[in-house]
Amino acid sequence: MTAKPHSALIIVGHGSTVNADSSAPTFDHAAEIARRGVFGEVYCAFWKEEPSLRQVLHMVEANDIYVVPNFISEGYFTRTVIPRELELSGPVTQRDGRTIKYCEPVGNHPRMTELLLRRAAEVAPGVPPEKTSLFIVGHGTDLNENSAVAAKREVQNIAARGVYAEVLNAYMEEDPLIAKWDEHAAQPNVVIVPFFISDGLHSYEDIPVLLGIATESGGAASATDKEIFRHNPYQLRGRSLYYASSIGTEPLFADVILEQVAAFDAVHAATVSA
Amino acid sequence: MMSHLSQAFAEWMAGGGREIGEIHIEPVEGGFVLSHRDDVSRTDVMAFSGAEAARDLAHFDEHGKFRPLKTAPNLRRGWKLHLADPGELRRALDYFYPAMLGVWLSQQRGRLVTVSLRDTLARQTGMYAVTKKITDAQAQTMIGSFCRTDGGCLKRILWPIAPGEPVTSLPAEKFQTEAPADTLPLLCHEACNLLVARARQVVKRAEASA
Incomplete structure (x- = not known):
C-alpha cells in the first residue's frame, strides 16, 4: 500500500467493560501500523x-x-x-471539510483464509494436515451478526485448497456443536481455531470447557488463562487435540487492515480524490 | 510541521501546564517524566520508559483489576514513566486519558458540540433502545452516583439531561470547564457507553420491581 502521510486511520473495535483483553488486538494492530509509518496518524476507537x-x-x-x-x-x-x-452517511462521508472513508471489516477480506491456515499450521507444527481435522469455531446464535456466514465461507475456502483431510464448522451454541468435536472429526489429529476477533471468556474458558480440556472457573477467567494455549497437544477421546488462540490475535491482521484500506481505494477511486 | 494539537499542548506545557487527571508531567532533560500526582516526591517507584508502557499502566488498577473507564479516579500508583519527546508524551497521554487532549483543544477552539443525555439515549438501538424510558428523576440519581468525582469519574460534565434541564445531582464544580493554569481539564461532552449501559440497568430494574 502506498504511504498516506496526510491521512489518518481509525481502527474500530468492540471493546468490553469486563474483559481486559478484548481491546488488546486492536491496540496491537494499531501500534504495528503506526510503527510502519504508513499513515500520518493511527488511532483506535471502541x-x-x-x-x-x-x-x-x-x-x-x-x-x-x-x-x-x-x-x-x-x-x-x-x-x-x-x-x-460516527455519523457516517455511506462509504464516503464529507463533513466539516473532512472526508471519512468507511472500509469493509477485516473479516471480509479474502486473506482471512490464508491467516486461518497459518494459525492452524503454527499451532500444530509437524502434524500432517492430511491426517488432521480442522475446526473453525464460531459463536452461533449471534442474532444480528453474520459471523456464522463468514465462518462457513472460510471453511469452504480452506477445504477447496485440499490441504486438510477435513475442514469443519462448529459453534458454541448451535449445531454442529463444538462439544461433540470427537463425533464430527474422523482424523487422529484435531486442530481448533476460534473465529473471534480477540481472546476472552469464550476462547479462554467456554470453548475449552466444551472441548473437555478445562473446567469451569465460575467467572474467574483472567489473563493467566492464556495457559490454555500452551499445553498442546491435549490427548483426549483417543485424539491429539491442538487448540489455538482467537484468529484476531494474529499479527498479520495489521496487513489485512491496510489491505482493506487499499481495497476501499480501488473500489472508490473514481468517486473520491485522496 | 507540528500539528495543531501538539502545538497547543506544547503551549500549555510552556505556560506551566503539569497536571492531567491523576497524572503529573515533569519536563526533564531528555524528555518528560510522568507519575501519579500523589507520587511526585516518591523515589521507591518502578521505572518505565516509552509510550507503550502507558497502555498497561492505564489498563489495570492497583489490584490488577481492569479499568474500562480511564478517567475513573483509580489510576495505579508506584511508577514513573520516562518519555523521550513530545510525540511520545502525547501517545502516552492518549493511553492514560484517551481523546482528552483532542476534546480539550476542540473546546478551546469553540468546536466542541455537547449532546444532551436525552439525545444520546434517543439514538440507541438494540439492547440499549430501552434506555429511552429512564425518567428524569432516575437519570439524576444515576448520574449523581455513577459520575461523581470521588469514586466515579474525573471528567467535568458539559451536557444537560435535556435542553434547559441541567444535571442537579452533583456539586457545581462538576460542570465547570475552567481549570487552574497548571491543569488540563478532562471534559465530557456526551454521556459515555458505560452510563448508557447503567441506564439500561436502571430501567430494567425498575420494570422488574414494578
Whole structure:
C-alpha cells in the first residue's frame, strides 16, 4: 500500500467493560501500523471502551480519514452502530471539510483464509494436515451478526485448497456443536481455531470447557488463562487435540487492515480524490 | 510541521501546564517524566520508559483489576514513566486519558458540540433502545452516583439531561470547564457507553420491581 502521510486511520473495535483483553488486538494492530509509518496518524476507537466512537474524531487532525472495523464479519455493529456513532452517511462521508472513508471489516477480506491456515499450521507444527481435522469455531446464535456466514465461507475456502483431510464448522451454541468435536472429526489429529476477533471468556474458558480440556472457573477467567494455549497437544477421546488462540490475535491482521484500506481505494477511486 | 494539537499542548506545557487527571508531567532533560500526582516526591517507584508502557499502566488498577473507564479516579500508583519527546508524551497521554487532549483543544477552539443525555439515549438501538424510558428523576440519581468525582469519574460534565434541564445531582464544580493554569481539564461532552449501559440497568430494574 502506498504511504498516506496526510491521512489518518481509525481502527474500530468492540471493546468490553469486563474483559481486559478484548481491546488488546486492536491496540496491537494499531501500534504495528503506526510503527510502519504508513499513515500520518493511527488511532483506535471502541464501542465499549475509550476512546469512544464519539470521542475519537477529536483526536484526528488529518482531513482524510479511513475507518476500518476490526470485526470478524458485517452485521449490526458495522452496519448500524459504527455509522450511527460516527455519523457516517455511506462509504464516503464529507463533513466539516473532512472526508471519512468507511472500509469493509477485516473479516471480509479474502486473506482471512490464508491467516486461518497459518494459525492452524503454527499451532500444530509437524502434524500432517492430511491426517488432521480442522475446526473453525464460531459463536452461533449471534442474532444480528453474520459471523456464522463468514465462518462457513472460510471453511469452504480452506477445504477447496485440499490441504486438510477435513475442514469443519462448529459453534458454541448451535449445531454442529463444538462439544461433540470427537463425533464430527474422523482424523487422529484435531486442530481448533476460534473465529473471534480477540481472546476472552469464550476462547479462554467456554470453548475449552466444551472441548473437555478445562473446567469451569465460575467467572474467574483472567489473563493467566492464556495457559490454555500452551499445553498442546491435549490427548483426549483417543485424539491429539491442538487448540489455538482467537484468529484476531494474529499479527498479520495489521496487513489485512491496510489491505482493506487499499481495497476501499480501488473500489472508490473514481468517486473520491485522496 | 507540528500539528495543531501538539502545538497547543506544547503551549500549555510552556505556560506551566503539569497536571492531567491523576497524572503529573515533569519536563526533564531528555524528555518528560510522568507519575501519579500523589507520587511526585516518591523515589521507591518502578521505572518505565516509552509510550507503550502507558497502555498497561492505564489498563489495570492497583489490584490488577481492569479499568474500562480511564478517567475513573483509580489510576495505579508506584511508577514513573520516562518519555523521550513530545510525540511520545502525547501517545502516552492518549493511553492514560484517551481523546482528552483532542476534546480539550476542540473546546478551546469553540468546536466542541455537547449532546444532551436525552439525545444520546434517543439514538440507541438494540439492547440499549430501552434506555429511552429512564425518567428524569432516575437519570439524576444515576448520574449523581455513577459520575461523581470521588469514586466515579474525573471528567467535568458539559451536557444537560435535556435542553434547559441541567444535571442537579452533583456539586457545581462538576460542570465547570475552567481549570487552574497548571491543569488540563478532562471534559465530557456526551454521556459515555458505560452510563448508557447503567441506564439500561436502571430501567430494567425498575420494570422488574414494578
